[in-house]
Every structure is written in structure tokens, then in C-alpha cells.
Amino acid sequence: MITIALDAMGGDHGVSVTVPAALATLRHQTALKLILVGQREAIETELARHHATGGDHIAIHHASEVVSMDEPPAQALRSKKDSSMRVAINLVKEGAAQATVSAGNTGALMATARFVLKTLPGIDRPAIITTLPTMHDHVHVLDLGANVDCTPEQLLQFAMMGSILVAAVEGKSRPRVGLLNVGEEDIKGNDTVKKAHELLRASPLNYAGFVEGDEIYTGDMDVIVCDGFVGNIMLKTSEGLARMITHFIKQEFKRNLLTKLSALVALPVLQAFRKRVDPRRYNGATLIGLTGTVIKSHGGADALAYEHAILEAVAEVKNNVPARIGQELAAMAARGAVA
């Protein structure tokens, strides 16, 4: 039985998303227990709305406070010791849960998780890693915003963590790792990227070299590494562009009666397409490099998206990701493969 603590109050929609998502997940995951962490009354009311009464697979763990979405992380960490986020992370530390999922404030989640769980030996700072769709399959990209300034050594650590995660969860023995860089002939990136390139070449990883921005979506890599500044802008740019393209397609189909009729004919195809690029299917970023599993759901996630974040937590617990990262880093260090 896997036990996961959900920060039931986190995100833009709180219990109205987390509770139905928990119930929906339990309908098809039988060896799973979910602990709903947060204000008991709010959770109970929401459970009742769904005619759910608890049972062996669902529990409520009361926490009186809520971290707001725009609260400064340092303040959340200092003054909200009984927040649903903090208590959920504590449950992982104490071993009462094997992972936690939160749709709350990213900065507060990162700060609290780092403070409570600590980073693995050999890891300076945790990173945020997520999955993006590609032409052929999908790719894991990190860091997506936890570290705006990175050293070459940190980029190497990100590459190692990403590689171990993909090996563990997807069973790929030698994940292909690329380092995001600019592609102009005269300027092969800044000093940090150049030094990270050398470190990666000397590492035991299956390093494929520099990749340019357009190679993120080709599917040629399993892991792509960048600093959190670039990663965050890359991710958000992609979200914005996908939204614009969807908007344009809708507009064109709504132009006149004829185009509206053709939309009816094309509807199944358009739905299949939308399903394929549905960001909800890719919801659930991992705070990687910690001693426990912490999954960040998008703040605006709906129940379907939140369910995907829970499933990501299940997959990482099943595959023992933090322990494997710890073991492999120790093994690499012992072999002298990394400084």
C-alpha cells in the first residue's frame, strides 16, 4: 500500500479540486491510501458533497492554516507551522506518507520542502522537473524555476537527477541527456553552459551535447537540462504559444456559417488533437533532489489535472526515486565520477 499526503487546501481551487481528484484516483488505484491534509470541516463538507464517507483508503489529517498563493515563502515557512502544506510535508518526513502533492504556492512549497526534508547528499539545491510532450513521446526538462542562477556543477547535478528519474520511472537504461543552449555558430553559449558541457562530457551520463530550443519538442532527448530562469521562460512561452494557436484555430472555425459547419465535421479530430496536447495530462512537476517525494501540481489545475499529479507521485514512490538518486550519486562519487 502506497500512502500519499495531499495538501488539500493548496491551489486556486482548494478542496473543490483536491477532494474530487482524490476520489477519482481511488476509483482505479486500489493499493493506494490518500491522506487529505487541511481544515477538517472544509474537507468533510466536500467529501459529503461527493457522498464519500472515508474508508480504508482515505483519511483526513487536520491542519488549521493555509498558505496563500501570493504569500512570501519566507513568511509561510516562519509563521505557518500548521499549514496544510507544511503538515503534509511533515507526514513524509515522519514516514506516515511516502509522498506529498501540493497545488499551492511554488516558492513556499520549495522552501518548506527543502527545510523539512533536506536535500540529498551531493545535491546543492533541489530543482523542478516536469514532462513535456514531443513529436515522438515526451521529454523531462529541468530546472523550471527553482534556481535562477546555476553553477556548472549544479547543471551537472540536474542532469544526473533527471537521468536517474527517467531510468527509474520509465525503465530506460541510458537516458539521452541534452544541455539547452543557443545555436548560432559564433556564440556557443555563456561560460556556465560551456563549463557544464565539459563536466557532462566527463560524466558517466549518456550525454548527447548541446540542444537548441526547437529540439525540445522533437523527442530526440530523454532529459534536457537548463537553469531555472531559462527553463521557466521556455515553459511559460510554450504555454502561451499553445494557447494562442488554440485560440486562432477556434477563431477560424467560428468565422462564418460554413466554417462552423466544417468545425462540426472536424470536431472528433480536433478533440483528438486537443487531448494529445492537453496540458492536464502533463500536470505534476517533481521537486527533485530532496530526501522525499514532493509533487507540485499547477495552481489552476482541475480535478483531472490534479489526478495526474497524484499518479506522478504514485509512480515515483513505486520506483523509489529519491532513494535511487541518493544511491546512484553515492556510487558515482565513490567511483570518482563526480567531484
Add this chain to the structure above:
Amino acid sequence: MITIALDAMGGDHGVSVTVPAALATLRHQTALKLILVGQREAIETELARHHATGGDHIAIHHASEVVSMDEPPAQALRSKKDSSMRVAINLVKEGAAQATVSAGNTGALMATARFVLKTLPGIDRPAIITTLPTMHDHVHVLDLGANVDCTPEQLLQFAMMGSILVAAVEGKSRPRVGLLNVGEEDIKGNDTVKKAHELLRASPLNYAGFVEGDEIYTGDMDVIVCDGFVGNIMLKTSEGLARMITHFIKQEFKRNLLTKLSALVALPVLQAFRKRVDPRRYNGATLIGLTGTVIKSHGGADALAYEHAILEAVAEVKNNVPARIGQELAAMAARGAVA
């Protein structure tokens, strides 16, 4: 009459793109003269293929050498004094042409243009600026790869140049300027971005503050500023994602007989959509900050895309962009608005 020198040999396709594009442009631009710079024989052969014999609006200027697409910029600058690229830029310097367009090697073009034309007073380094489509209209983004490491002062210079370009070419009196940054609550960017933010707030520009990656495509800004590392990755990521989405739409419509039939019905709509996001319509990036107008076409541009790059050169010459940037920078400096 506006005169533009085309690097006829530049790009992946050389004269087979540049010559027909020149002829197509002249069909609807009457007050324009194009000088085709490059190997006379190759250009004449291509003109003959199109049954064109020259005339008042088209001229050939022989240049014996060609800069290859992967040639190191320093080598091109040092050893290819008679390249089509170099000679075309020389024509601008000598006043024989008011602008040049090249689809050649970006690094070599930047190095040569900077060496021959020099930067405007008050500008440390030129930047690359281009137009991207947005939900409502379009946006100008710089730098797209000329400068991988930027100081806060350079970001301010980029903002000023972008703002003056938009004011000049589009007649907008107070272009809205945004500074690209990450959006997580705890980390409001790196030191460079924070300092640039302060400089921009103190400047006379219509500065709207930080924007996140997803705001590039909303159309709320006229100019978005970032360093060349981030800008290049943002641009290439967008190209890659757009390609993937188009690929997925095609795949879904090709799935079976029924979806193929619905594609026939939806064809006019899909074509209208494709036209709207057609990157060829946005071809033509400006090397901004030089004493003359230099337009970089995509290396793989076809004739339609290359024609758009020529039209961008025409618009900038008509609106006297480099001189206006020079004048406004001098005026700002005189008012003590910038250091």
C-alpha cells in the same frame, strides 16, 4: 527611390531564392531599386531562368566570394573581403544602398556589419530584433541571440532601441515595453534583470514592468526585452512547438478515411489558420544599433519569406530607423535621462 543591396549568395538556397524574391518584390514595389550582390554569372543565369533582363530597378554588383553557413565569423571577417555579404554591407556604408538584406551566416553577418558600419553612439553592442505574432497583433522581441551575456545597461539600450523602432515603423507614440522574467513569487529574477528593472523604471520609456513567458503571445506589449541567450531559446522553442502542433494536427486528420474526409471539409479553415501563423510572414530580423539598416533573413527562407525580409528593410529605410535611434539616444542623453 529606395536602394537595397541583397546578399544574393546568402542562405541555404542562395540565388535560387534571393533572385526570384527580388523580382517578386519589384512587381509591387515601384519606388525600389535592388542591387543583387554576388557572383555575376550565377545571378545572371538565375535572372535568365526567370526571363528577367535587369532594368532600372535591378542591378548586379559582382562579388567573388561567398561566406558559408558554418564559417567562423572571425574567419569570414578576416579572409573574405570580397564576399557578397561584405560587399553588400560596404554598399550601405558608402551610401550606394540604404539597407542590406542577407540570409547568410548570422554570426558572420553580425561581426561584419558591426565592423563595417559601427554601432550608434551610446550603444555598446547591436541586438537582433524580430516580430512575433500575438493573439491581438504582434510584438517586437530583442535580443534574439547576438548577446549571450548582457549587462542591465545593455538591456536598457535594447529597450530604447526597440521602442524607437516601433514608434518609427508603426507610428505608435508610446510603445509598451516589458522585461522578460520568471514569475514565481519567491524568485523575481536574477540580479541583471532586477537592476535592468530599476533602470527601465527610471527611464522615459513607457515601461510596463516584468512579463512572463506566456505574456509574449498575449499582445499586451509592443516590445519585450531579454538577453540573447533567453531570447534565442524562447524563439527556437516557439518554432519547435509550432512545428509539433502542426505535425499533430496533420497526423490526426490522416488517421483514417473519415478523418481524411473531414480534413477536406476543414481545409479552407486550416489554410486560413496556417496563413495566420505562417513564420514566413514574420521573416526578417533587424540587426539594431548599427549606423545602417541590416536585415537578417532566416537561412532556410523561401522566396516568399525572403520577400518579407526585403519589405522589412524598405519599411525601416522609409522610416529612417538608424538615424532616429541615433537622434533619440542623443536627445535622451542630453536630457540626462540615460547615463
